[in-house]
Amino acid sequence: MPDVEDAVRSVRRDSRRRQVLDAAVAVMQRTGYHEMSMQALAGEAGVSVGLLYKYFGGKEEILLAAVLDILDSFGDQLAPAMEEAGDDPVERLAAGFRRYVEIIDLDRDAVLLTYRESRTLSPAGRERIKQLEVATAAPLRAALADGVDRGLMRALDPDLVVYDLMLLAHGWALKDWHFAPIYTVEAFVRAQIALMLSGIVAPAHRRRYRHLLEP
Amino acid sequence: MPDVEDAVRSVRRDSRRRQVLDAAVAVMQRTGYHEMSMQALAGEAGVSVGLLYKYFGGKEEILLAAVLDILDSFGDQLAPAMEEAGDDPVERLAAGFRRYVEIIDLDRDAVLLTYRESRTLSPAGRERIKQLEVATAAPLRAALADGVDRGLMRALDPDLVVYDLMLLAHGWALKDWHFAPIYTVEAFVRAQIALMLSGIVAPAHRRRYRHLLEP
Amino acid sequence: MPDVEDAVRSVRRDSRRRQVLDAAVAVMQRTGYHEMSMQALAGEAGVSVGLLYKYFGGKEEILLAAVLDILDSFGDQLAPAMEEAGDDPVERLAAGFRRYVEIIDLDRDAVLLTYRESRTLSPAGRERIKQLEVATAAPLRAALADGVDRGLMRALDPDLVVYDLMLLAHGWALKDWHFAPIYTVEAFVRAQIALMLSGIVAPAHRRRYRHLLEP
Amino acid sequence: MPDVEDAVRSVRRDSRRRQVLDAAVAVMQRTGYHEMSMQALAGEAGVSVGLLYKYFGGKEEILLAAVLDILDSFGDQLAPAMEEAGDDPVERLAAGFRRYVEIIDLDRDAVLLTYRESRTLSPAGRERIKQLEVATAAPLRAALADGVDRGLMRALDPDLVVYDLMLLAHGWALKDWHFAPIYTVEAFVRAQIALMLSGIVAPAHRRRYRHLLEP
DNA sequence: AATGAATGAGTATTCATTCAT
DNA sequence: GATGAATGAATACTCATTCAT
Numbered sequence: 001m002p003d004v005e006d007a008v009r010s011v012r013r014d015s016r017r018r019q020v021l022d023a024a025v026a027v028m029q030r031t032g033y034h035e036m037s038m039q040a041l042a043g044e045a046g047v048s049v050g051l052l053y054k055y056f057g058g059k060e061e062i063l064l065a066a067v068l069d070i071l072d073s074f075g076d077q078l079a080p081a082m083e084e085a086g087d088d089p090v091e092r093l094a095a096g097f098r099r100y101v102e103i104i105d106l107d108r109d110a111v112l113l114t115y116r117e118s119r120t121l122s123p124a125g126r127e128r129i130k131q132l133e134v135a136t137a138a139p140l141r142a143a144l145a146d147g148v149d150r151g152l153m154r155a156l157d158p159d160l161v162v163y164d165l166m167l168l169a170h171g172w173a174l175k176d177w178h179f180a181p182i183y184t185v186e187a188f189v190r191a192q193i194a195l196m197l198s199g200i201v202a203p204a205h206r207r208r209y210r211h212l213l214e215p
Numbered sequence: 216m217p218d219v220e221d222a223v224r225s226v227r228r229d230s231r232r233r234q235v236l237d238a239a240v241a242v243m244q245r246t247g248y249h250e251m252s253m254q255a256l257a258g259e260a261g262v263s264v265g266l267l268y269k270y271f272g273g274k275e276e277i278l279l280a281a282v283l284d285i286l287d288s289f290g291d292q293l294a295p296a297m298e299e300a301g302d303d304p305v306e307r308l309a310a311g312f313r314r315y316v317e318i319i320d321l322d323r324d325a326v327l328l329t330y331r332e333s334r335t336l337s338p339a340g341r342e343r344i345k346q347l348e349v350a351t352a353a354p355l356r357a358a359l360a361d362g363v364d365r366g367l368m369r370a371l372d373p374d375l376v377v378y379d380l381m382l383l384a385h386g387w388a389l390k391d392w393h394f395a396p397i398y399t400v401e402a403f404v405r406a407q408i409a410l411m412l413s414g415i416v417a418p419a420h421r422r423r424y425r426h427l428l429e430p
Numbered sequence: 431m432p433d434v435e436d437a438v439r440s441v442r443r444d445s446r447r448r449q450v451l452d453a454a455v456a457v458m459q460r461t462g463y464h465e466m467s468m469q470a471l472a473g474e475a476g477v478s479v480g481l482l483y484k485y486f487g488g489k490e491e492i493l494l495a496a497v498l499d500i501l502d503s504f505g506d507q508l509a510p511a512m513e514e515a516g517d518d519p520v521e522r523l524a525a526g527f528r529r530y531v532e533i534i535d536l537d538r539d540a541v542l543l544t545y546r547e548s549r550t551l552s553p554a555g556r557e558r559i560k561q562l563e564v565a566t567a568a569p570l571r572a573a574l575a576d577g578v579d580r581g582l583m584r585a586l587d588p589d590l591v592v593y594d595l596m597l598l599a600h601g602w603a604l605k606d607w608h609f610a611p612i613y614t615v616e617a618f619v620r621a622q623i624a625l626m627l628s629g630i631v632a633p634a635h636r637r638r639y640r641h642l643l644e645p
Numbered sequence: 646m647p648d649v650e651d652a653v654r655s656v657r658r659d660s661r662r663r664q665v666l667d668a669a670v671a672v673m674q675r676t677g678y679h680e681m682s683m684q685a686l687a688g689e690a691g692v693s694v695g696l697l698y699k700y701f702g703g704k705e706e707i708l709l710a711a712v713l714d715i716l717d718s719f720g721d722q723l724a725p726a727m728e729e730a731g732d733d734p735v736e737r738l739a740a741g742f743r744r745y746v747e748i749i750d751l752d753r754d755a756v757l758l759t760y761r762e763s764r765t766l767s768p769a770g771r772e773r774i775k776q777l778e779v780a781t782a783a784p785l786r787a788a789l790a791d792g793v794d795r796g797l798m799r800a801l802d803p804d805l806v807v808y809d810l811m812l813l814a815h816g817w818a819l820k821d822w823h824f825a826p827i828y829t830v831e832a833f834v835r836a837q838i839a840l841m842l843s844g845i846v847a848p849a850h851r852r853r854y855r856h857l858l859e860p
Numbered sequence: 861a862a863t864g865a866a867t868g869a870g871t872a873t874t875c876a877t878t879c880a881t
Numbered sequence: 882g883a884t885g886a887a888t889g890a891a892t893a894c895t896c897a898t899t900c901a902t
Contacts (some may be wrong), residue, residue: 034249038876050884159393160394163386182374195414262893439886462764477887549757590837594840596817601809608775622809696863863900865897867899867900870895871893872893874890875889881884
């Protein structure tokens with residue numbers, strides 16, 4: 001049954017890759033990409049140096065895979081959280097932002113990694129990251145477009161606002177030395193939502209979202 | 216006249232340092248810090264390798280000096296621009312943000328450099344950068360505090376809002392691949408001001424700042 | 431059979447180290463430690479630069495290993511030669527000294543190396559060299575102590591005499607430009623033995639060792 | 646009076662050279678020749694780097710001058726001390742050896758320097774050092790030859806014995822870690838004289854030199 | 861005579877990548 | 882599939898020497 005064997009091989013291959021990527025993220029968070037030697041990575045991952053080259057084309061490919069991995073896991077969790085918030089676009093937006101910050105909070109260093117090492121990648125790699133970022137932002141963007149359409153939000157450019165929200169969410173990691181001492185995640189999220197939604201929600205509907213708008 | 220000689224020496228020394236730092240920023244924007252070899256830097260700066268070590272302690276010290284240099288030039292220009300905007304805190308805030316984005320626009324790569332390479336620095340170096348960032352933000356923070364005091368702005372935490380504004384301004388450089396194709400600097404600034412001030416200005420005074428609040 | 435593999439690895443490792451040390455001694459005798467570049471050493475040893483650092487911690491560690499290696503080989507040969515000379519302490523001493531000079535004669539440059547480069551080593555390395563020197567001298571010292579005990583030698587301090595003998599033996603290498611033109615090794619050894627033993631052997635027993643005392 | 650000016654110049658030149666050589670010996674004793682940078686030497690000597698090259702041809706020339714300087718000062722003091730000991734060759738020899746060790750004791754590091762760094766010098770420089778060593782040894786050699794001629798000493802080869810004496814004297818510096826803990830200079834000298842003279846003095850005259858021969 | 865800024869060749873060490881086993 | 886020994890190009894930093902002032 002060669003199909004079964006193939007399947008087994010494929011699963012093992014995936015688990016090896018994961019093993020390496022997890023180790024890579026761990027090492028790079030400690031030391032940065034350039035300071036991570038392939039021998040150190042092999043040690044951390046518990047495999048031989050040679051094997052790294054069986055599963056990845058080289059060091060940069062590992063970086064790209066690690067970053068994509070992180071961004072993937074971000075994107076996967078956004079849509080479900082927004083579903084749970086129901087149909088109202090403002091509620092969905094708030095829920096999406098909240099979840100995004102929560103995800104970031106669980107792995108602040110991973111976010112820093114994407115900011116720090118993006119430039120290290122080849123143009124092709126950078127392109128893939130951008131596409132993934134756009135894809136991640138899609139549910140937020142949809143809620144914004146919906147809200148504007150339904151007159152619940154001011155006629156703002158969704159492409160602007162969605163990136164603002166992402167930047168502010170990233171800010172929780174990028175400027176954690178500033179925010180962490182004065183805010184909990186929960187308080188940070190509430191305050192940001194109150195501030196941003198005040199600019200986003202159409203004046204006529206502000207009362208309906210009082211619970212979100214008041215810090 | 217040893218005083219004169221000393222002065223001459225000091226001036227020459229400063230000009231040498233500037234020569235090196237300018238070259239360093241140029242090379243690092245092209246290739247990143249780690250990819251910049253000291254020989255390449257020396258070539259770009261038009262000095263010998265050995266001389267780099269007369270003026271700086273080593274490679275990392277050059278990075279730190281370059282980053283501080285960039286941040287310094289940012290901070291220097293903010294306060295004057297806000298002075299010109301007159302006494303009204305909302306107008307001052309808007310003018311400060313506008314100028315900040317304009318400065319960033321002139322040297323987007325420099326901003327990227329500070330985000331990318333901060334982690335490369337020693338803790339002491341990172342600390343100095345943070346302090347400089349706080350100092351840079353001070354005028355914006357003052358305008359916010361003033362606006363809240365005078366009841367022109369909602370009772371928001373200035374420490375939150377000022378970092379939001381900085382993040383959004385940095386966004387012009389960090390996400391230029393997203394914003395630049397769809398916005399001019401001017402349009403970007405207007406849109407961001409319209410969005411953020413809507414959340415900041417107290418409802419009772421919104422009409423007064425209509426010219427800023429409508430995109 | 432992992433044991434076999436380990437053994438093979440260990441043997442290969444040892445042979446590699448030897449290969450490098452032999453080359454190091456050769457190069458350093460020609461040029462001195464500081465003038466020996468790691469690339470030159472690698473070339474002489476027929477290995478790559480990188481491999482040097484797999485087998486040794488660095489340049490200084492190679493120097494230490496080389497010097498210890500030389501001293502080791504000295505020490506190993508002294509005791510057997512003295513055994514052969516029988517039980518008489520004077521005969522043993524003479525035989526030991528003779529062999530010591532003969533060993534030195536085979537590798538004069540190695541002795542010079544230990545004198546020249548000892549100071550280059552770390553204090554810990556120097557300490558190990560001293561200990562090895564003391565260990566090397568032990569058989570000579572034992573013969574002296576025995577001779578004094580048995581009344582065959584004057585009541586001299588063995589710690590003084592043994593170091594005198596070693597210095598004079600080293601002299602064959604240190605001052606070879608002086609001695610080599612006027613003495614063969616054999617003649618040098620005979621003359622030194624005749625001179626020193628005259629001072630060492632107790633007057634009452636001098637006749638018995640006439641064959642050693644007359645040059 | 647150009648002669649006077651020349652003389653002044655010459656004296657200043659000599660004092661500058663001495664200033665540099667003293668500094669060089671001091672630095673090299675601390676760190677060794679190769680570790681001494683010309684800039685460090687200039688600093689220690691209190692002159693500029695450029696000036697070093699006015700007074701010496703280069704780094705190696707400074708080493709040679711320093712070593713010759715040391716050896717000179719050794720040689721200068723030997724003959725007078727032997728004169729004071731009177732006409733007897735055995736007494737002269739003992740006095741010469743004693744003074745030699747005393748000189749060495751005052752500057753052990755200088756002796757080590759000559760052993761360590763001789764190989765660093767060019768063949769021509771090494772040649773000059775050998776000649777100086779022979780010249781230094783001349784008074785000792787004369788006493789030996791005289792003693793043999795007058796029948797006070799055994800018919801030993803003066804060229805052998807004189808180098809033995811020098812080696813043993815140098816041993817006080819070379820092996821100070823061995824001797825210093827167990828001997829004072831005075832005790833070391835007495836013991837060595839007792840040992841060596843026992844081998845040198847003709848049996849018929851041993852009683853006359855009992856005061857030297859018994860430790 | 862004296863300075864010290866400037867040079868650039870030289871070098872120990874690291875590390876991504878390969879490949880025989 | 883898996884290993885890890887071996888490679889050698891790349892690079893930060895040093896320092897003897899020069900020379901304009």
